[in-house]
Amino acid sequence: MKSFRIILIQSQLGIPITKRELDEIRAFKPHFVCFPEYFFVSQHLNTMNQTNHNQKLQLKRMRTLSRELDTVIIGGTMPELESDRVYNSSFVFDRGKLLGSYRKNHLFFPEVGKITPGESFKTFTAYGITFGVLICADVFHDESFDFMKKEGASIVFIPTFSPRKEETAEVKFARDREIYVRGAGLADAVLVKVCGVPSPFKTFLQARSLVANSEKILFRVHPEEEEKSMIIRHEIVLSPDKTGPFPKGKTDDTTN
Numbered sequence: 001m002k003s004f005r006i007i008l009i010q011s012q013l014g015i016p017i018t019k020r021e022l023d024e025i026r027a028f029k030p031h032f033v034c035f036p037e038y039f040f041v042s043q044h045l046n047t048m049n050q051t052n053h054n055q056k057l058q059l060k061r062m063r064t065l066s067r068e069l070d071t072v073i074i075g076g077t078m079p080e081l082e083s084d085r086v087y088n089s090s091f092v093f094d095r096g097k098l099l100g101s102y103r104k105n106h107l108f109f110p111e112v113g114k115i116t117p118g119e120s121f122k123t124f125t126a127y128g129i130t131f132g133v134l135i136c137a138d139v140f141h142d143e144s145f146d147f148m149k150k151e152g153a154s155i156v157f158i159p160t161f162s163p164r165k166e167e168t169a170e171v172k173f174a175r176d177r178e179i180y181v182r183g184a185g186l187a188d189a190v191l192v193k194v195c196g197v198p199s200p201f202k203t204f205l206q207a208r209s210l211v212a213n214s215e216k217i218l219f220r221v222h223p224e225e226e227e228k229s230m231i232i233r234h235e236i237v238l239s240p241d242k243t244g245p246f247p248k249g250k251t252d253d254t255t256n
């Protein structure tokens with residue numbers, strides 16, 4: 001059995017991590033820390049605009065966090081500028097080393113015409129396992145999960161930008177099972193979804209961070225916590241043959 005400690009940073013977008021938060025994360029000694037979609041942005045530029053200077057600054061922030069926390073950082077996402085195109089990209093750093101990046105394949109409708117879609121899916125390797133990154137609307141396409149299963153991903157991180165919906169808890173939980181429990185079954189992996197929370201910068205967000213396997217939702221924020229910044233700690237234990245990832249231990253969280 002291999003045990004992996006993960007942290008989900010359910011937070012406002014475009015703000016730095018505080019020293020207190022860093023100390024809390026460091027104390028857990030996580031293997032992986034995942035941020036929300038559009039977390040590493042400049043609020044002055046907004047979520048879909050980028051400059052070369054800001055891009056270098058945000059990448060430096062991710063690299064530094066990865067090195068200082070001695071962990072793998074899944075850097076949520078940020079707008080990636082390349083020539084005259086902008087991608088919605090997730091950069092992955094392993095203890096200060098860039099493992100690579102993934103460009104969102106399936107865009108949310110406000111991104112169409114502003115963001116260029118990526119052309120392929122990606123997996124990465126750390127701690128002797130393969131893990132993947134999908135971004136938000138990728139989860140609505142089965143080929144996203146099919147690729148992860150083909151590549152042998154044990155964990156799939158999903159930075160997400162989730163607009164508020166007025167609906168009952170029962171409807172929310174049913175949709176989570178339909179998308180994420182089903183998706184975990186297709187991928188044969190544990191799925192880790194991490195969302196941003198509302199702020200004056202983005203007032204309409206609603207965080208529905210969760211962890212799921214092919215049998216059930218292992219952890220989900222309570223409906224009354226969907227607008228709260230939280231550091232969520234979770235432990236995953238993977239079976240040796242990776243035929244059935246399952247949880248062990250507990251989920252904990254700190255509300256800021």
